[in-house]
Amino acid sequence: MNESLVTVQALTRVFDVSKPWLNRVLAREKRQTLTAVDSVDFSIERGSTYALVGESGSGKSTIAKMLVGLLSPTSGRVHIDGVDLANASAADISSTRKRIHMIFQDPYASLNPRWRVRDIVGEPIDAFMNVSATERAKKVDELLEKVGLSTKDGAKFPHEFSGGQRQRIGIARALASDPEFIVCDEPTSALDVSVQAQVLNLMRDLQRDLGLTYLFITHDLAVVRYMADHVGVLYLGRLIESAPRQQLFDSPAHPYTQMLIDAAPRVDGFGRDHEAVDGEIPDPISPPSGCHFHPRCKQRIDQCNQQVPTVQHADDRSVSCLLHSQGLNL
Numbered sequence: 001m002n003e004s005l006v007t008v009q010a011l012t013r014v015f016d017v018s019k020p021w022l023n024r025v026l027a028r029e030k031r032q033t034l035t036a037v038d039s040v041d042f043s044i045e046r047g048s049t050y051a052l053v054g055e056s057g058s059g060k061s062t063i064a065k066m067l068v069g070l071l072s073p074t075s076g077r078v079h080i081d082g083v084d085l086a087n088a089s090a091a092d093i094s095s096t097r098k099r100i101h102m103i104f105q106d107p108y109a110s111l112n113p114r115w116r117v118r119d120i121v122g123e124p125i126d127a128f129m130n131v132s133a134t135e136r137a138k139k140v141d142e143l144l145e146k147v148g149l150s151t152k153d154g155a156k157f158p159h160e161f162s163g164g165q166r167q168r169i170g171i172a173r174a175l176a177s178d179p180e181f182i183v184c185d186e187p188t189s190a191l192d193v194s195v196q197a198q199v200l201n202l203m204r205d206l207q208r209d210l211g212l213t214y215l216f217i218t219h220d221l222a223v224v225r226y227m228a229d230h231v232g233v234l235y236l237g238r239l240i241e242s243a244p245r246q247q248l249f250d251s252p253a254h255p256y257t258q259m260l261i262d263a264a265p266r267v268d269g270f271g272r273d274h275e276a277v278d279g280e281i282p283d284p285i286s287p288p289s290g291c292h293f294h295p296r297c298k299q300r301i302d303q304c305n306q307q308v309p310t311v312q313h314a315d316d317r318s319v320s321c322l323l324h325s326q327g328l329n330l
C-alpha cells in the first residue's frame with residue numbers, strides 16, 4: 001500500500017448561523033449553529049484520486065476549503081505530507097501550502113476578467129517562486145501547452161475562451177507552483193458533456209505525468225466512476241461510507257450509498273442529472289437524531305433514530321450504519 005499524502009482526522013466545522021443580535025433578542029431565539037462537517041476522517045494515498053460525493057449541502061466544499069486553508073477547522077486535524085496544518089511553524093505551513101492548489105467549479109467566476117491569461121497563470125509563480133521574468137514567461141508558455149492551449153493564448157483575456165478552455169486556464173494556474181496535491185471542487189459540472197470528458201481526460205493525463213494527488217469533489221457518480229481510486233460518501237456533514245471505487249459500486253454498504261447508485265443513470269455518460277433520490281435533504285440546522293439518514297432509509301431499524309452509528313472498519317473500507325454495528329456485513 002502507498003503512503004498517505006493527506007490525512008484528515010475528526011475534521012469538524014461549525015458555522016454560527018444565528019440571526020443578528022437584536023433580531024434574536026426580539027424574537028427570543030437562541031444562537032443557532034450548523035455543523036457543516038462533523039468529525040470526518042479519511043486519508044488520500046500519494047498519486048491517487050479520492051472522490052468526495054454527496055448531495056448539495058453535505059459539506060463537500062467546506063472540507064475542500066479547510067484543506068486548502070481558505071477556512072479554519074472548528075476542531076480536528078489535517079496532515080499534509082506529515083505537516084500538521086494547525087500546529088506547524090509558519091515556514092512549514094507556507095512550504096506545504098505551495099504544494100496544494102485548488103480548481104473551482106465555475107471557470108467563469110474564478111478567473112479575473114481584467115487580467116491577461118499569462119498573468120492569471122503566472123500569479124502563483126509570482127507568489128511562490130523566485131524566478132526571473134524570462135523564466136516566468138517560459139514557465140507560463142509550458143503550462144499553457146501542457147493543458148492543450150497555445151502560447152499565443154497568454155495575451156488574451158478570459159472572455160475570449162469557451163468554458164472548457166477557461167477550465168484549462170484554471171488547471172494551468174493550479175499547476176503553476178508545481179503542486180503535488182490538487183483539490184478539485186466540481187471542476188467540470190458547469191461544462192457540456194463532451195467538453196467535460198476532455199477536461200477529465202486532461203486531468204487524468206496530468207495526474208499520470210506529474211504524479212499528482214487529487215481530492216475530487218462531485219455529485220456525479222459517472223464522474224466518480226471515471227476518476228476515483230477511493231470514494232467517500234458524505235451525508236449532512238458526516239462521512240457515512242468510504243471504500244475503493246470498485247467495491248463501493250459493486251457492494252455498497254450504506255443504504256444511502258445504495259440509494260445514490262440506484263438513482264444514477266444506467267447509461268454511462270457524464271453530467272446527466274440523477275433521477276430524483278427518495279425524500280428531501282433535512283434542514284442541517286436541526287438534523288434528524290441518531291443516524292441523520294434514518295427518515296429516508298428503507299432499511300431503518302428501531303434504534304436508528306436514537307443511536308449515532310459508530311464507524312466500522314474492514315480493510316480499506318469504512319461504514320457508519322447500525323446494520324453494520326458488528327462489523328462490515330456485506
Ligand SMILES: Nc1ncnc2c1ncn2[C@@H]1O[C@H](COP(=O)(O)OP(=O)(O)OP(=O)(O)O)[C@@H](O)[C@H]1O
Pocket residue numbers: 015016017034035036054055056057058059060061062063219284
Ligand atoms: N459560511 C457559511 N456560513 C454558514 N453556513 C455555511 C457556510 N458555508 C457553508 N455553510 C452551510 O454548510 C453546509 C455545507 O455546505 P457546503 O457548501 O460545504 O456543501 P456542498 O456539499 O459543497 O454543497 P453543493 O453541492 O451545493 O456545493 C450547508 O448547509 C451550507 O449552507
Ligand SMILES: [Mg+2]
Pocket residue numbers: 060061062
Ligand atoms: Mg460545494
